Every structure is written in C-alpha cells, then in structure tokens.
Amino acid sequence: MTKDFFSNSEFERRHKMVRMAMEQSGIDLLLVISPAHIAYLIGTPAKGYQEFEMLFFPLERGPITILTRLSEVPMLLAESLADNVQGWGGREPEDPIAAVKKIMQDRRYVGMRVGLEVPAYYLHPHDYMKLVDLLGSSLKIDATNLIANIKLIKSPVELEYMRRAAEIADAAMSTCISSIAAGKTERDVSSDIHHTLLSAGSDIPSSPMNFLTGPRSAFAHGEPTDRVLNVGDFMHIQFGAHYKRYCCTIGRQLCLGEPSIRMREVYQVARAASDACIEVIRAGVPATVPHSAAKSVIAMAGMDQHRLHLTGYAVGAAFPPSWVEPMSMDSGSSDILKAGMVVAVEPPLFGVEGGLGVRIVDNVLVTENGCEILAKTTRDLISIL
Incomplete structure (x- = not known):
C-alpha cells in the first residue's frame, strides 16, 4: 500500500478523522505502531513492521515523522507521505527507544499528552516497558483502537x-x-x-x-x-x-x-x-x-x-x-x-x-x-x- 494507491483528498480525510478522535480523547500526539494504521495515514508497503517502527502523528497539522529500521528509509522516502523519515540500527546495533527519545526532544513533543498503540503484534514487551518509562505521566491513553475504530468503515x-x-x-x-x-x-x-x-x-x-x-x-x-x-x-x-x-x-x-x-x-x-x-x-x-x-x-x-x-x-x-x-x-x-x-x-x-x-x-x-x-x-x- 503506497501513497499512490489513494488520492491526497483521501489521506486528508483520514487525517482529519484521526485528529478529531485525538481531540475527543484528549491527546496531542499519537504514537502509531500497527503497520495497517501507519499505511492508513501515510501509505507504505515497507516491511518495517518486522522490527520496531513508530509513526509520530501530532494533533496540530504539521510535519509527520516516522522512525523505522534503517533499511526501509529509501522506500519510505519515495513511496510514503512521511515528511521526515529516520532510521535506526542497520549498520550497527541501536536501541530504537533511544531513537524515539531523540525524536521526541528534537520535534518538541516532550510533555505533550500522548496516546500509544499497543497492538497484539509488532511491539516487543521490552520496548513497551521502555516506552512507558520514557513517556511517564505524558502517557494518557491506550490508543490501540483509535485508528482501528475509524477504519472499520471503508471508503x-x-x-x-x-x-x-x-x-x-x-x-x-x-x-x-x-x-x-x-x-x-x-x-x-x-x-x-x-x-x-x-x-x-x-x-x-x-x-x-x-x-x-x-x-x-x-x-x-x-x-x-x-x-x-x-x-x-x-x-x-x-x-x-x-x-x-x-x-x-x-x-x-x-x-x-x-x-x-x-x-x-x-x-x-x-x-x-x-x-x-x-x-x-x-x-x-x-x-x-x-x-x-x-x-x-x-x-x-x-x-x-x-x-x-x-x-x-x-x-x-x-x-x-x-x-x-x-x-x-x-x-x-x-x-x-x-x-x-x-x-x-x-x-x-x-x-x-x-x-x-x-x-x-x-x-x-x-x-x-x-x-x-x-x-x-x-x-x-x-x-x-
């Protein structure tokens, strides 16, 4: 599923619905883990879901950042709507949660009210525990089904x-x-x-x-x-x-x-x-x-x-x-x-x-x-x- 499978207006409609749900849930930042949900928002066929991958989707319109394993960066740059594509690991071992922390600091997301997806697949328990520790009191809701409930109704x-x-x-x-x-x-x-x-x-x-x-x-x-x-x-x-x-x-x-x-x-x-x-x-x-x-x-x-x-x-x-x-x-x-x-x-x-x-x-x-x-x-x- 690449960005070319749908029109810009289709993606804009999706972004609007997700942001409305975020506002209703009282969060400023949605951390998206599910590959189906990442594809829903930015369109991507990459197999980044085999390792840690996270899309940072803010309530306010602006640049959208995705963190993926380094080998997927060229494809996401070419075939997704992500404005910023950052890779982790690949050449040398790296803790992806340390990369999440840096993005949170660089994008000034620290202190925002956060919703985190915790899907049955794709998120290792060790990484989840590190994220909970990293986010602390900023973590407000389990957002696993926020996008899932929206995408149940097909366009x-x-x-x-x-x-x-x-x-x-x-x-x-x-x-x-x-x-x-x-x-x-x-x-x-x-x-x-x-x-x-x-x-x-x-x-x-x-x-x-x-x-x-x-x-x-x-x-x-x-x-x-x-x-x-x-x-x-x-x-x-x-x-x-x-x-x-x-x-x-x-x-x-x-x-x-x-x-x-x-x-x-x-x-x-x-x-x-x-x-x-x-x-x-x-x-x-x-x-x-x-x-x-x-x-x-x-x-x-x-x-x-x-x-x-x-x-x-x-x-x-x-x-x-x-x-x-x-x-x-x-x-x-x-x-x-x-x-x-x-x-x-x-x-x-x-x-x-x-x-x-x-x-x-x-x-x-x-x-x-x-x-x-x-x-x-x-x-x-x-x-x-």
Missing part, C-alpha cells in the same frame, strides 16, 4: 479494492476445485491456488492458507502438508486474496467423491448457522446479534461443543501475521454494525467424530438494509466427482 475506494480482492479469491477457489484430485497432495493443490492468486494480482498473504483434508478436517487451523488426497476425503480450505493490501477471505467445504450422510448433516448445520448470521446483519444491529443467531442454530443441533471458533470479525487492509481487524462478532462485543463495514462470517464446526470439520467463510459488506456477500463462489458443499 468507496477501499471497497473497490476489496471487491477486486473478492474477484481474485473467486478465481483462486475455482483453481482449487479444478486442482483437487486423488493422488495429489495438499501442497500440490496449494501451489496451484497460490499461482492463481499471485498471477491474478494478489499481494502476498497476511495469514497462511488453512487447508485440511480427510481426518485433518476436524482441525481448525493447519497449513497444507504432503498428505495425499483420497476418494472420500472431506476437506475445508480458507485463504485470503489481497489487492493493494485490502483483503477478502473465503472458505469452502469440499468432498472428493460422494459425501456421506454424516458429512452432509454436519455441513448443513454450519451452513444454516452461517445463513442465520448473514440474515440479521445490517446497519444498526449489535455485533452480538449475528453471533447469537449462529450460536442458536448450532446449539439446537446439539453441536455447541464443536463451536470452537469466532462467529465473525472485521476485515480490511491487512499485514502479516493476520487479516483480522479489532471488531469481533461474539458474546462480549460492544460494537454496533455500521454501513461500510466488511465482516467475515465463519461459524464453523471442528473436532466432530470421525475426523470431520466444516468451515464456510464469507466476507459481507454491511449496508443499511442488510448485507452483500462479496465472493460469488457457491456456498454449497462442493462434491468433486
């Missing part, structure tokens, strides 16, 4: 990119269906899918593919292996296509040969739960409602013990290791669905007797009157005969 251009990602996902799922055959391995099929993803314009994935076949279908997460496919295998697959870093995920249930009666029964429970979830998604609905709808279907079927995963969550711009945005459809959510959000619907069943499991994944765009499923691949149980 028209962002939705355009996610629709393109959905088209790529459909093409890759078509490849998956045509590739599956007895005697091939999970790795063989995965290779074909990845070739289609990349050749169709997808970026590298932000999370590895889940592809589980035969008795492995009982498991929730697993990368493709050398397991050989056999007639009678029940299987589920999930992967994401990424267009200009905007992600659309898809998951489908397949059977190599004719599915057994029990396979169809288990699939139908997961499908009914997914349908019930999608049916109630619309703007203004609490995120707990779709979750409850799916949960009720599974519980009534006597399979709640196999509901081992989230019902759904928000998706958008994504960087490794995850495509999940911080909004979940579960019983503990306080979120309200809004038009322009994109959520992944995936109430699955895992650990069923006989090595069975089902995962159906669809990304849906929340609208005022309902929702729109982005991918067009059939959601039926796919039999490969």
Whole structure:
C-alpha cells in the first residue's frame, strides 16, 4: 500500500478523522505502531513492521515523522507521505527507544499528552516497558483502537479494492476445485491456488492458507502438508486474496467423491448457522446479534461443543501475521454494525467424530438494509466427482 494507491483528498480525510478522535480523547500526539494504521495515514508497503517502527502523528497539522529500521528509509522516502523519515540500527546495533527519545526532544513533543498503540503484534514487551518509562505521566491513553475504530468503515475506494480482492479469491477457489484430485497432495493443490492468486494480482498473504483434508478436517487451523488426497476425503480450505493490501477471505467445504450422510448433516448445520448470521446483519444491529443467531442454530443441533471458533470479525487492509481487524462478532462485543463495514462470517464446526470439520467463510459488506456477500463462489458443499 503506497501513497499512490489513494488520492491526497483521501489521506486528508483520514487525517482529519484521526485528529478529531485525538481531540475527543484528549491527546496531542499519537504514537502509531500497527503497520495497517501507519499505511492508513501515510501509505507504505515497507516491511518495517518486522522490527520496531513508530509513526509520530501530532494533533496540530504539521510535519509527520516516522522512525523505522534503517533499511526501509529509501522506500519510505519515495513511496510514503512521511515528511521526515529516520532510521535506526542497520549498520550497527541501536536501541530504537533511544531513537524515539531523540525524536521526541528534537520535534518538541516532550510533555505533550500522548496516546500509544499497543497492538497484539509488532511491539516487543521490552520496548513497551521502555516506552512507558520514557513517556511517564505524558502517557494518557491506550490508543490501540483509535485508528482501528475509524477504519472499520471503508471508503468507496477501499471497497473497490476489496471487491477486486473478492474477484481474485473467486478465481483462486475455482483453481482449487479444478486442482483437487486423488493422488495429489495438499501442497500440490496449494501451489496451484497460490499461482492463481499471485498471477491474478494478489499481494502476498497476511495469514497462511488453512487447508485440511480427510481426518485433518476436524482441525481448525493447519497449513497444507504432503498428505495425499483420497476418494472420500472431506476437506475445508480458507485463504485470503489481497489487492493493494485490502483483503477478502473465503472458505469452502469440499468432498472428493460422494459425501456421506454424516458429512452432509454436519455441513448443513454450519451452513444454516452461517445463513442465520448473514440474515440479521445490517446497519444498526449489535455485533452480538449475528453471533447469537449462529450460536442458536448450532446449539439446537446439539453441536455447541464443536463451536470452537469466532462467529465473525472485521476485515480490511491487512499485514502479516493476520487479516483480522479489532471488531469481533461474539458474546462480549460492544460494537454496533455500521454501513461500510466488511465482516467475515465463519461459524464453523471442528473436532466432530470421525475426523470431520466444516468451515464456510464469507466476507459481507454491511449496508443499511442488510448485507452483500462479496465472493460469488457457491456456498454449497462442493462434491468433486
């Protein structure tokens, strides 16, 4: 995601919304760690998130500074909106928090009311402890979700990119269906899918593919292996296509040969739960409602013990290791669905007797009157005969 993916007016709109949220939160300086949030503000494809990286975003309009590992400086100078790009380490060992301290002093940020992002990834606990010590009483809020809450609602251009990602996902799922055959391995099929993803314009994935076949279908997460496919295998697959870093995920249930009666029964429970979830998604609905709808279907079927995963969550711009945005459809959510959000619907069943499991994944765009499923691949149980 570079600055060239969006217009200046798009970035200006984002800056304005973030500064409004900062003002409401009572902070003068936002220290941004999440790569998706850094890209949201200045546009950057650099892999600086593999090491310590921080964007200094002030409440008052002015120069924006980013601190990144030294090797990323040339790319950020060329392809981001950052006014000042400073590097640390690289040639010799350096403490990045010492570099943060110098920037705070040079930019006269010392003493400002600060909000700090503390994402689940990207910030080492040791660095976090040093930052807390450095900021002292200036640290006013945990700002981890300040930008995250804003970017849940996608702009028209962002939705355009996610629709393109959905088209790529459909093409890759078509490849998956045509590739599956007895005697091939999970790795063989995965290779074909990845070739289609990349050749169709997808970026590298932000999370590895889940592809589980035969008795492995009982498991929730697993990368493709050398397991050989056999007639009678029940299987589920999930992967994401990424267009200009905007992600659309898809998951489908397949059977190599004719599915057994029990396979169809288990699939139908997961499908009914997914349908019930999608049916109630619309703007203004609490995120707990779709979750409850799916949960009720599974519980009534006597399979709640196999509901081992989230019902759904928000998706958008994504960087490794995850495509999940911080909004979940579960019983503990306080979120309200809004038009322009994109959520992944995936109430699955895992650990069923006989090595069975089902995962159906669809990304849906929340609208005022309902929702729109982005991918067009059939959601039926796919039999490969």
